[in-house]
Amino acid sequence: MGQQATDKLQDPRPELIDPFGRAVTYLRVSVTDRCDLRCVYCMSEHMTFLPKKDVLSLEELDRLCTVFIEKGVRKIRLTGGEPLVRKNIMSFIRGLSRHLEGGALDEITITTNGTQLERYAEDLYAAGVRRINVSLDTLIAEKFKDVTRWGDIQKVFDGIKAAKEAGLHVKLNAVALKNFNEDELIPMLEWAHSKGHDLTFIETMPLGDIDGDRNDQYLPLSEVRKTLSAKFTLTDIPYKTGGPARYMRIEETGGRLGFITPLTHNFCESCNRVRVTCTGQLYMCLGQDDQKDLRAALRASEGNEVLSEAIDTAISRKPKGHDFIIDRDSKSTPVSRHMSVTGG
Numbered sequence: 001m002g003q004q005a006t007d008k009l010q011d012p013r014p015e016l017i018d019p020f021g022r023a024v025t026y027l028r029v030s031v032t033d034r035c036d037l038r039c040v041y042c043m044s045e046h047m048t049f050l051p052k053k054d055v056l057s058l059e060e061l062d063r064l065c066t067v068f069i070e071k072g073v074r075k076i077r078l079t080g081g082e083p084l085v086r087k088n089i090m091s092f093i094r095g096l097s098r099h100l101e102g103g104a105l106d107e108i109t110i111t112t113n114g115t116q117l118e119r120y121a122e123d124l125y126a127a128g129v130r131r132i133n134v135s136l137d138t139l140i141a142e143k144f145k146d147v148t149r150w151g152d153i154q155k156v157f158d159g160i161k162a163a164k165e166a167g168l169h170v171k172l173n174a175v176a177l178k179n180f181n182e183d184e185l186i187p188m189l190e191w192a193h194s195k196g197h198d199l200t201f202i203e204t205m206p207l208g209d210i211d212g213d214r215n216d217q218y219l220p221l222s223e224v225r226k227t228l229s230a231k232f233t234l235t236d237i238p239y240k241t242g243g244p245a246r247y248m249r250i251e252e253t254g255g256r257l258g259f260i261t262p263l264t265h266n267f268c269e270s271c272n273r274v275r276v277t278c279t280g281q282l283y284m285c286l287g288q289d290d291q292k293d294l295r296a297a298l299r300a301s302e303g304n305e306v307l308s309e310a311i312d313t314a315i316s317r318k319p320k321g322h323d324f325i326i327d328r329d330s331k332s333t334p335v336s337r338h339m340s341v342t343g344g
């Protein structure tokens with residue numbers, strides 16, 4: 001029997017089970033809505049960020065995560081906005097790592113744009129983080145500047161290098177964007193695999209108003225697969241990281257490539273996760289607007305009973321799936337919040 005299966009048998013915690021029988025074991029926490037970049041598919045150039053008083057304190061975030069862990073969550077991913085721009089983020093992560101040491105939590109991971117990684121890589125490893133996702137949509141400095149509106153790609157390269165040297169397993173995430181990086185996907189794959197990194201391509205999702213038209217950005221990964229198949233041998237593999245990516249091995253490079261395809265392939269049937277924003281709104285589905293305010297529950301009393309009940313209520317409302325659609329006839333963005341609110 002695998003280690004995880006053994007742990008599960010011995011795990012006395014209740015499970016959070018949704019109405020469709022799926023156990024919620026994975027919590028994504030957006031620790032801030034702020035970011036030092038403004039990626040064109042994620043934010044508009046002039047974002048209005050939340051007033052600080054609305055954002056959960058690090059103590060409140062810790063309490064929230066702890067209650068989820070007590071209710072059976074085994075994996076936490078920190079995201080944002082940019083998680084590494086949140087003040088004192090390392091003391092928060094070090095605090096959470098007590099649950100790793102105690103065995104209640106399997107993993108703390110982080111999704112980052114990489115700009116602050118050079119500074120934090122060693123601290124992250126020391127705090128028990130072993131795997132991180134770094135978002136990078138191009139390898140070309142000028143294009144990086146365009147897509148992030150002002151970012152310096154060298155900082156990200158330095159960050160990735162520092163992370164690897166610190167012992168962190170780095171997976172790269174790239175949003176596949178038409179007329180932007182479709183001609184770069186093969187070089188990115190070769191570069192990532194030559195450095196020993198897994199790579200995941202993500203379809204752009206219709207979340208929040210941006211300055212451009214999403215129809216001009218949407219590149220179905222079914223098309224990307226066809227292009228890659230002309231050059232490489234792609235073998236589907238059952239590798240899983242707890243997220244929604246489906247993986248294949250590229251025989252020529254020996255590396256792994258993941259596809260996250262919310263639009264061309266619905267991955268909801270195996271959904272095991274929920275997302276909480278930095279203001280404590282719990283979203284049961286990335287592609288739906290329904291949410292439960294956990295901040296009110298957190299602040300209602302010093303004990304955790306109200307919070308625990310609020311989580312149960314929310315999970316009982318987890319929907320079967322999302323209704324993402326990008327087409328030229330639909331005028332509005334189906335989900336009004338930006339990705340930086342829930343962190344992907």
Ligand code: SAM
Nearest residue numbers: 042080081082111112113135204205339343344
């Ligand atoms: N700032 C961090 C980063 O960029 O990795 C974490 C937050 S960011 C919102 C998380 C991931 O969502 C990134 O990989 C980003 O590329 C992706 N993302 C943002 N907006 C998206 C959209 N509309 N569709 C698909 N992916 C998106």
Ligand code: SF4
Nearest residue numbers: 035038039042081113
């Ligand atoms: Fe910031 Fe990440 Fe959104 Fe880019 S994708 S603007 S780095 S939150």
